[in-house]
Amino acid sequence: EPEVTxxxxxxxxxxxxxxxxxxxxxxxxxxxxxxxxILGQKVEFLVSFYNNEISEKSEIFxxxxxxxxxxxxxxxxxxxxxxxxxxxxxxxxxxxxxxxATDTQYFGPGTRLTVL
Amino acid sequence: KNQVEQSPQSLIIxxxxxxxxxxxYTVSPFSNLRWYKQDTGRGPVSLxxxxxxxxxxxxxxxxxxxxxxxxxxxxxxxASQLSDSASYICVxxxxxxxALNFGKGTSLLVTP
Numbered sequence: 683e684p685e686v687t688x689x690x691x692x693x694x695x696x697x698x699x700x701x702x703x704x705x706x707x708x709x710x711x712x713x714x715x716x717x718x719x720i721l722g723q724k725v726e727f728l729v730s731f732y733n734n735e736i737s738e739k740s741e742i743f744x745x746x747x748x749x750x751x752x753x754x755x756x757x758x759x760x761x762x763x764x765x766x767x768x769x770x771x772x773x774x775x776x777x778x779x780x781x782x783a784t785d786t787q788y789f790g791p792g793t794r795l796t797v798l
Numbered sequence: 799k800n801q802v803e804q805s806p807q808s809l810i811i812x813x814x815x816x817x818x819x820x821x822x823y824t825v826s827p828f829s830n831l832r833w834y835k836q837d838t839g840r841g842p843v844s845l846x847x848x849x850x851x852x853x854x855x856x857x858x859x860x861x862x863x864x865x866x867x868x869x870x871x872x873x874x875x876x877a878s879q880l881s882d883s884a885s886y887i888c889v890x891x892x893x894x895x896x897a898l899n900f901g902k903g904t905s906l907l908v909t910p
Binding site for chain 2: 686723738773788
């Protein structure tokens with residue numbers, strides 16, 4: 683069964699450094715998403731992406747963050763100048779249709795980011 | 799502000815027993831409501847999706863209900879198994895966009 687994959691599974695970085703989290707969505711999916719989950723808290727929406735542009739973003743997704751689909755398979759989340767509070771599990775998800783429709787979002791296993 | 803509240807926060811039941819988890823939401827305008835299962839350290843997995851016009855949806859031993867008038871939903875788990883131990887998350891989508899509004903989840907522990 684096709685699945686969303688994410689790399690790395692765990693990323694440790696120093697405060698102020700840039701990190702890139704990578705995701706490979708399911709191959710025939712057109713809509714891509716990033717979420718984060720701070721330890722012990724609820725999952726939070728960051729951004730959705732379709733047709734090579736951002737469809738929607740939350741107030742969390744400020745200028746520190748950017749997303750890119752550099753090729754036909756990868757979807758990346760870049761965090762510039764990381765802060766301690768960026769430490770969280772970051773989930774990538776993809777769907778065939780926008781979630782406004784009743785279409786299932788498939789989540790990856792997540793990347794745990796630890797900022798020291 | 800869109801909010802999704804779940805209860806109870808945690809629940810312990812014996813294997814084979816049934817349980818019901820609750821979700822109240824204030825997301826507007828409403829598009830759909832989803833229940834996800836999240837195992838520790840893993841991404842959420844979709845169980846059910848319901849639109850405004852649906853009031854019940856089943857997926858195996860999981861049955862979700864929706865009352866759009868009172869803005870409440872429940873997830874009923876029948877004949878629980880040890881593998882049902884996980885966090886169950888209620889997620890509500892608004893018509894206006896792509897963002898999913900997540901509840902904090904109910905942590906379910908099924909014991910032998």
